[in-house]
Amino acid sequence: MELQFVLDARGGILFRSRGGSTWGTSQRLATLRGMLGSSPDGGRYEGVDFVATVRPMRGPAGEAFLVTIRVAEEGLTVRQRDVASLAATGATVTEIASALDISEHTVRTHLKRVYRHLGVANRVELARAL
Numbered sequence: 001m002e003l004q005f006v007l008d009a010r011g012g013i014l015f016r017s018r019g020g021s022t023w024g025t026s027q028r029l030a031t032l033r034g035m036l037g038s039s040p041d042g043g044r045y046e047g048v049d050f051v052a053t054v055r056p057m058r059g060p061a062g063e064a065f066l067v068t069i070r071v072a073e074e075g076l077t078v079r080q081r082d083v084a085s086l087a088a089t090g091a092t093v094t095e096i097a098s099a100l101d102i103s104e105h106t107v108r109t110h111l112k113r114v115y116r117h118l119g120v121a122n123r124v125e126l127a128r129a130l
Helices: 026-038 077-088 093-100 103-117 123-130
Strands: 002-008 013-016 041-045 049-059 062-070
Touching: 002 026, 002 041, 026 041, 026 049, 026 062, 077 093, 077 123, 093 103, 103 123
Parallel strands: none
Antiparallel strands: 002 013, 002 062, 041 049, 049 062
16 A cells, blocks of 8 residues: 655645555654654655655745655454455455355454555555555
C-alpha cells in the first residue's frame, strides 16, 4: 500500500492521502518530522514496517515536502492473508467461509481488520494493495 503526505517545513500536515489518518499515528508522524530535520534535501528512510521517500517541494506558498510511504503488508495473520487473497480475487463472503471452513461472521471480522491494517475501503483497493 502507498500513502502520501505533504508536510510543511515544520512537519505540520498539509495533506494526507486516504488511509493516512489510520497509518499516521503520533509516533509515526514524529518519525516523519525527524526525517525532515535530518534530510532537508530529501531522501529515503526505511522503518520497520514502511519505507518513506521525502522530496522537497517549493512553490508560492513556501517550502513543503512530499512524503511517499510504502507500507509493508506484514502484520497480518496467516488466516487474514488467506481471507484477503480470496476476497481480492472476487470471492464472496460465503465462498470464502466455505473454502476456509470458517463462519461468515469470522470472514467479515477478518476483512474488517485487513481493511483497517492496509488502509483500504473496499475490495478493489484491497486487490491493488495486495
